[in-house]
Amino acid sequence: MKKVGRNELCPCGSGKKFKRCHLDVNKIEEDSIEDFVKKYKKLNKEKRIKQCLYPDHTKCSDKIIRAHSIQNNKIIQRLSENGNVYMNKGKSNNPIAVFTKWGRKEATTFTGFCGYHDKVVFQPIEDRDFNMTDEQIFLHTYRCLAANMHDKQEHVKFGESAVKKFSLPAESDFGLLNFGNRAAVNDFSREKTIFDKALMSGTFDVLGSIVWEFDFPIQFAGSAFEAPTRDLRNQKIKNPTNDNIISHLFITIFPENEKSYCIISWLNESQVILNELIEQIKSLDESQRRNYLNVTLVKNSDNLVFSPNLIESMSKDEEANFGFFSQGAFLLEALFESEEVLSTDNFYISHPGYDLFLLR
Incomplete structure (x- = not known):
């Protein structure tokens, strides 16, 4: 204009x-x-919020650090070019950008652990190759939960301050969003109690999991969670226990050496609720796995890091499709809750118009 x-x-x-x-x-x-x-x-x-989420604070170091939810030296450095990666996470000067460039030392960081516990707790996945042990799967999932719980706590703090600062009513869209974030923190807190007990006792078999191995190094990495309400056939997931417990799926994906790995995990207590969805995920072939992750990761997480080569070689249409799934997820959820599309299936395993697994 x-x-x-x-x-x-x-x-x-x-x-x-x-x-x-x-x-x-x-x-x-x-x-x-x-x-x-x-x-x-x-x-x-x-x-x-600066805090150490490790359950025992007796050995905490004085300093809360900017811990990486994705390993910096092992993964982010590998993906970076000239010290930079891309994330599907906006910055304060451009909060609605589909992709923004981040220095590798700031990408995926959160102030959720002290320096001592960030180093000691996650050593088995930082200093060793991934060999699919219960302990490594648990620690990848624990860090995913901790990072997302911390993120939701900060969203609640932001939301409460914004409601006061801009005099927004509780029933406004922003107020309702903040209500949802508080509920998510409560759900994570309940699950973290189970994780903390397992971590302290060294009993890492509290999780069920699927591990997919790809025979090439992907050009992205990240973690995500979702509280699925529908399975891959778009059928509503029923809770036979008739309680209000929210069941989460946690996903972590990363390249290592000349391969890549994806961990999909859940608490054993959620198996009875998520069983049909889990069986559907297990049955996916190679192409369907890629499509499922292309959709599910992007729809549910802004904690993804990408090599500049992958993003800068995307076409305008690919970037637009990615932006639709990344930023319009709430519209998709509303669409699939509507009566007109209840019969829709295969959406989560259909090609979304971009492919993060391409080697460009």
Whole structure:
């Protein structure tokens, strides 16, 4: 839109010069937007929570560090070019961008562990090759849970401050979103109690899991979670226990050496609820696995890192399709809850219009 000059006729049709008509109104609107952006950035900075999520704090080091939810030296460094990677996560100066460039030292970081426990707890996956042990699967899942729980806690803090700062009613879209985030924190807290007990006792068989091995190194990595309400045939998942327990699937994917691995895991207590979905996932062939991960990871997580080569070689259509799944996930969920498409199946294993597994 062309900017109106001070001495030009006002576009409102009054016949007056812009400076003597709507210039001041325009200035107020611009100031309001600028003020909003400043407040947003301030709230985004103030939402930070520094804590160690390890259950026993007796050996905590003094400093809470910016821990990586995806291994930095082992994975992110491998994906980076000139010290940079891409993420499907906006920054405060461009929160709606499909992709943004991040330095590898800042990508996937969260202030959820002290320096001591971040090093000691995750050594079996940091310092050893992945060999599919119960302990390694547990630790990948535990870090996924911790990072997402911490993220939701910060979202709650941001939301509560924003509701007050902008005087938003509780029934507004923002207020309802914050209500959902609080519920998610409660769900994670209940699950973390089970994880913490297993971690402290060294009993890592509290999880069920599927591990997929790909015979080539992918150009991305990340972790995600979802609380599925429908299976791969778009049928509603029923809870035979008739309680309100939320069941999560956790997904971690990464390249290592000349292969790649994807871990899909869940608490054993969730098996009875997720059994049909789990069996469907187990039955997927190679092509369907790739499609399932292309959709599920992007729809459920902004904690993905990509090599610049992968993103910069995407076509405009591929990027647009990725953006639709990444940023329009809530529309998809609403669509699949509608009566008109209850018979739709194979959506989660259909090609989404981009392929993160291509070697470009």
